[in-house]
Amino acid sequence: xxxxxxxxxxxxxxxxxxxxxxxxxxxxxxxxxxxxxxxxxxxxxxxxxxxxxxxxxxxxxxxxxxxxxxxxxxxxxxxxxxxxxxxxxxxxxxxxxxxxxxxxxxxxxxxxxxxxxxxxxxxxxxxxxxxxxxxxxxxxxxxxxxxxxxxxxxxxxxxxxxxxxxxxxxxxxxxxxxxxxxxxxxxxxxxxxxxxxxxxxxxxxxxxxxxxxxxxxxxxxxxxxxxxxxxxxxxxxxxxxxxxxxxxxxxxxxxxxxxxxxxxxxxxxxxxxxxxxx
Amino acid sequence: xxxxxxxxxxxxxxxxxxxxxxxxxxxxxxxxxxxxxxxxxxxxxxxxxxxxxxxxxxxxxxxxxxxxxxxxxxxxxxxxxxxxxxxxxxxxxxxxxxxxxxxxxxxxxxxxxxxxxxxxxxxxxxxxxxxxxxxxxxxxxxxxxxxxxxxxxxxxxxxxxxxxxxxxxxxxxxxxxxxxxxxxxxxxxxxxxxxxxxxxxxxxxxxxxxxxxxxxxxxxxxxxxxxxxxxxxxxxxxxxxxxxxxxxxxx
Numbered sequence: 448x449x450x451x452x453x454x455x456x457x458x459x460x461x462x463x464x465x466x467x468x469x470x471x472x473x474x475x476x477x478x479x480x481x482x483x484x485x486x487x488x489x490x491x492x493x494x495x496x497x498x499x500x501x502x503x504x505x506x507x508x509x510x511x512x513x514x515x516x517x518x519x520x521x522x523x524x525x526x527x528x529x530x531x532x533x534x535x536x537x538x539x540x541x542x543x544x545x546x547x548x549x550x551x552x553x554x555x556x557x558x559x560x561x562x563x564x565x566x567x568x569x570x571x572x573x574x575x576x577x578x579x580x581x582x583x584x585x586x587x588x589x590x591x592x593x594x595x596x597x598x599x600x601x602x603x604x605x606x607x608x609x610x611x612x613x614x615x616x617x618x619x620x621x622x623x624x625x626x627x628x629x630x631x632x633x634x635x636x637x638x639x640x641x642x643x644x645x646x647x648x649x650x651x652x653x654x655x656x657x658x659x660x661x662x663x664x665x666x667x668x669x670x671x672x673x674x675x676x677x678x679x680x681x682x683x684x685x686x687x688x689x690x691x692x693x694x695x696x697x698x699x700x701x702x703x704x705x706x707x708x709x710x711x712x713x714x715x716x717x718x719x720x721x722x723x724x725x
Numbered sequence: 726x727x728x729x730x731x732x733x734x735x736x737x738x739x740x741x742x743x744x745x746x747x748x749x750x751x752x753x754x755x756x757x758x759x760x761x762x763x764x765x766x767x768x769x770x771x772x773x774x775x776x777x778x779x780x781x782x783x784x785x786x787x788x789x790x791x792x793x794x795x796x797x798x799x800x801x802x803x804x805x806x807x808x809x810x811x812x813x814x815x816x817x818x819x820x821x822x823x824x825x826x827x828x829x830x831x832x833x834x835x836x837x838x839x840x841x842x843x844x845x846x847x848x849x850x851x852x853x854x855x856x857x858x859x860x861x862x863x864x865x866x867x868x869x870x871x872x873x874x875x876x877x878x879x880x881x882x883x884x885x886x887x888x889x890x891x892x893x894x895x896x897x898x899x900x901x902x903x904x905x906x907x908x909x910x911x912x913x914x915x916x917x918x919x920x921x922x923x924x925x926x927x928x929x930x931x932x933x934x935x936x937x938x939x940x941x942x943x944x945x946x947x948x949x950x951x952x953x954x955x956x957x958x959x960x961x962x963x964x965x966x967x968x969x970x971x972x973x974x975x976x
Binding site for chain 1: 811814824
């Protein structure tokens with residue numbers, strides 16, 4: 448009996464610290480999860496205030512539009528072009544099986560305008576711009592450049608954050624247009640190599656069934672992607688701690704979270720577009 | 726002028742029983758100090774004794790857990806954002822690594838606060854930036870990027886930027902850290918000259934006791950987050966405290 452009691456006592460003494468550790472870990476995870484959302488909410492409130500009240504940093508906004516828009520353009524166009532080629536090759540085979548090959552231009556144009564163009568743009572910009580902003584603001588934070596800005600009575604939130612987020616919001620739809628055009632054009636090139644068709648005819652067939660509602664809401668939904676990418680990358684960059692290793696962590700978190708939230712937002716936005724533009 | 730204004734005039738910087746901790750680590754543990762108008766105070770102490778944290782509390786980049794920091798008679802932690810911004814325009818801050826904006830040229834770095842707060846014409850602003858860069862010996866380097874100049878030069882540019890809004894209080898965080906002895910002397914001389922020329926109140930956080938002896942009117946020694954000694958260099962030399970004599974003796 449006493450041996451059994453000892454064994455039970457021993458088991459309890461081993462199991463309890465382990466269970467306590469697991470509970471402790473779960474508690475810490477939950478705290479950091481809610482803490483992230485709390486801090487992010489506070490950050491968004493400050494951002495809204497910076498958007499709605501002057502002064503505005505117009506010159507820095509222009510610089511950021513150039514940096515985010517112009518420098519992302521080749522990458523976005525290339526990604527859009529690749530999507531157009533792949534769509535053309537994959538869809539041709541499927542449509543041939545159903546004897547609907549003549550629908551190919553419409554399918555390419557419709558898919559690119561409705562979904563592929565916006566999502567590809569969102570993800571490419573999440574990677575390029577999300578990493579860029581996260582790393583830039585992160586290094587500014589750890590090298591005290593942001594403190595220096597505050598010390599000279601310049602609000603870093605207005606100068607660094609609001610301008611970057613607004614530039615992302617403004618540039619995403621324009622970059623999406625570039626991705627759409629590159630995709631449709633390269634879709635035609637890929638199609639033309641398989642079965643010659645004039646650009647005029649391809650466009651006529653492609654855009655015959657496309658309405659304005661098929662083009663405008665999906666293009667404008669990328670403004671929400673821009674808001675997500677800019678806000679998350681700035682948030683992660685601004686709260687960087689821990690030297691260069693910290694900059695690396697913020698950069699990774701910026702890209703991962705921005706891409707993830709863009710995909711999640713897409714689900715909601717597509718549903719909303721279907722409701723409001725049936 | 727009432728009593729408060731007069732007090733503010735005489736003591737533009739006042740720290741009263743300030744405590745600050747980061748998690749479990751207590752950094753400042755009841756610090757008290759006053760700095761008179763036109764005075765240069767050197768804050769000395771070993772690494773990790775909260776010297777840089779103290780400077781950040783003075784300019785409102787951080788808030789004390791308890792106690793009061795007054796700059797020009799205003800409780801820094803209680804100020805509204807616009808009041809804090811107005812106060813910061815009257816304070817210049819030279820950061821430990823100069824903290825120059827690395828996407829801007831030397832000239833743009835110095836012009837940055839000016840372009841946002843000055844009502845002068847762009848031409849007048851350019852002239853002022855040029856004058857300041859000349860005064861710190863960087864007149865020929867305005868077009869360079871911070872990455873293209875040495876650490877000592879970056880400190881000079883940082884000093885020019887700290888002076889550009891014509892502050893009446895200057896805060897220096899380790900102005901000579903990581904510099905060779907000749908550049909250290911040059912920067913020290915520059916600080917003394919600028920401080921005397923502009924009649925500024927200055928607080929210099931430093932490890933460099935030799936430099937502090939040269940440019941400070943008064944020295945404060947921090948240990949375990951508290952002021953353990955305060956006085957002129959000569960007064961500290963007479964101290965019986967082993968820590969103080971060890972520190973001062975190294976000069």
